Each structure stands twice: as C-alpha cells, then as structure tokens.
Amino acid sequence: MLTDNQIEYGKAKVTYSLNEGGRHEHHDCIRMAYEWLDAQKKIKNPTTKTFALKHIIxxxxxxxxxxxxxxxxxYLHPEIHGRYPHFNISARLTVPSDSRLSGISEALSQRYRDRFDSSVYSAREPA
Known part of the structure; x- marks a missing residue:
C-alpha cells in the first residue's frame, strides 16, 4: 500500500491536467485509485477510448x-503511463476485487457504491 511519503512525493511531482490541479481530500483516495488502476489489464499504449475514470473509480x-x-x-504506478483519462489500460475494464479496499479506512465511507454500474466492466478480478 502506498505510504504517505510516496503520496506526498507524487502530489509534488505530477503535472495536473485540470484547473483543479492538486484537489485532494484524503490520501486514501489516491490509494483507492491506485488499487483500481493496478487491477486493470495494461496495454502497450494509452487507450484512445475516453472513460469517466474518476466516476468509475x-x-x-x-x-x-x-x-x-x-x-x-x-503517476506513482510503475506500469501506468499516459494522461488522464487516456492511460495504458485496456478498454475492457476489470472490476477490482473488494479485497483491494481492505485496510483503507476511507473506502466505502460515502454512498458512491450505490451508483455502481457493472455494465462498464468486461471482467472481474478474482477475489
């Protein structure tokens, strides 16, 4: 799991794409996004398909x-490259295992899971 020091380093180094650049509420949000990205199948080049990644995550x-x-x-993930939302992940998205949220205190702390849409995914990561 990402440490606070790694996250602070990433926040200082990343080039943000939007005017909101640097809007963060909690380090756990970055941890959850990292886990979601980690579960995706990596491809050679950034995808041309546009996803509302933040909403899906x-x-x-x-x-x-x-x-x-x-x-x-x-930025912190060693296998991910590209610019939001065009990262080198397959357009056939994978639902990450819920076990990836274990130990992340902010996970499932708001009602966003109520909007979960499984139709955007093509595969499911084994538990």
Whole structure:
C-alpha cells in the first residue's frame, strides 16, 4: 500500500491536467485509485477510448475521488503511463476485487457504491 511519503512525493511531482490541479481530500483516495488502476489489464499504449475514470473509480471505492487523485495514483504506478483519462489500460475494464479496499479506512465511507454500474466492466478480478 502506498505510504504517505510516496503520496506526498507524487502530489509534488505530477503535472495536473485540470484547473483543479492538486484537489485532494484524503490520501486514501489516491490509494483507492491506485488499487483500481493496478487491477486493470495494461496495454502497450494509452487507450484512445475516453472513460469517466474518476466516476468509475469512486463508484467502486465507495467514496469521492478527484481527477487529481487519479492522476497522482497513475503517476506513482510503475506500469501506468499516459494522461488522464487516456492511460495504458485496456478498454475492457476489470472490476477490482473488494479485497483491494481492505485496510483503507476511507473506502466505502460515502454512498458512491450505490451508483455502481457493472455494465462498464468486461471482467472481474478474482477475489
């Protein structure tokens, strides 16, 4: 799991894509985005398909996630490259296992899971 020091480093180094650049509520939001990205199948080049990634991630994580959170998580992930929302992940999205949320105190702390839409996913990560 990402440490606070790693997250602070990423926040200082990432180039934000939106004017909201640097809008973060909690380090756990970056941890949840990192776990979601980690579960996705990586491809050679950034996808050209546009997803509302932050919304998809927050529905899985059960908590608000900013675009900036996703950008920092992607920056810190050694296998992810590209610019939000065009990262090198397959367009056939994978629902991450809920076990990835274990130990993240902010996970499922808001009602975003109520909006979870499984139709955006093509696969499910084994538990």
């Amino acid at each position: 927050e529905e899985w994580a059960g908590r608000y996630i900013s675009t900036s959170d996703v950008e920092v998580a992607a």
